[in-house]
Each structure stands twice: as structure tokens, then as C-alpha cells.
Amino acid sequence: MRLLTAAVALTLVVTSAGVAGETVSITLPPESIALDAGRGMDQTQTSCRMCHSLDYITTQPGGGTAQWQGVVTKMMKVYGAPISDQDAKLIEEYLATHYGPR
Numbered sequence: 176m177r178l179l180t181a182a183v184a185l186t187l188v189v190t191s192a193g194v195a196g197e198t199v200s201i202t203l204p205p206e207s208i209a210l211d212a213g214r215g216m217d218q219t220q221t222s223c224r225m226c227h228s229l230d231y232i233t234t235q236p237g238g239g240t241a242q243w244q245g246v247v248t249k250m251m252k253v254y255g256a257p258i259s260d261q262d263a264k265l266i267e268e269y270l271a272t273h274y275g276p277r
């Protein structure tokens with residue numbers, strides 16, 4: 176019973192803190208990176224802009240398929256990027272083609 180009371184009290188504290196809290200509004204800088212046009216560009220733009228700017232792609236030293244595969248896999252497995260295997264393959268091919276070794 177004491178535990179229940181504590182839980183109720185905690186809920187009240189959390190709830191009232193939420194009500195009293197001020198709304199913070201932030202404005203993100205506009206995305207200024209335009210990716211090269213090509214097959215897979217749409218999927219890359221949609222999937223890779225979710226968490227960070229696309230300049231994470233354009234400022235990387237050009238990598239081959241294996242390099243980009245590693246990056247995409249890391250985004251999915253380590254950071255939880257919600258990308259289907261099908262899109263991942265398309266994105267890897269796109270990146271290796273347009274942002275590969277020059």
C-alpha cells in the first residue's frame with residue numbers, strides 16, 4: 176500500500192511538472208545539401224536525413240560499396256535507422272556510384 180501511495184505521488188509530481196513546464200521551440204537550420212540526381216536518391220534523402228544533415232554523406236571521403244555498406248549497416252544496427260533491406264541495398268549502390276572513390 177505504501178508503495179502504491181508513493182507511485183501515485185510520483186505520478187502527480189511528474190504530471191504537474193509537465194503542466195508547469197514551458198514549451199520550448201527550436202528552429203532547425205534549413206537543409207542546404209542537394210544530393211546528386213540518380214536512382215536511389217529519393218530513398219537516400221528520405222532515410223538519411225532523419226537524424227542528421229546530408230552533409231554527413233557529402234563530406235565523407237569517397238568510399239566503395241563495402242565502405243558505404245558498412246556505414247548504412249551501422250546506421251541501422253547501431254543507431255536504429257528504420258531502413259528496409261531493399262532500400263538499404265539501393266542506398267548503398269547509390270552512394271557508391273555517386274559518392275564513391277574519385
Ligand code: HEC
Pocket residue numbers: 219222223224225226227231232235246247249250254255256257258266
Ligand atoms: C536513426 C538515426 C540515423 C539515421 C536514420 C542515419 N544516421 Fe547517420 N549517424 C547517426 C548518428 C547518431 C551518427 C554519429 C553521431 C554523430 O557523429 O553525429 C551518424 C553518423 C553518420 C556518419 C559519420 C560517420 C560515422 O560512421 O559516424 C555518416 C557518414 C552517416 N551517419 C551516414 C548516414 C547515411 C548514409 C544514412 C542513411 C542510410 C544515415 N546516416 C542515417 C544517426 C543516423
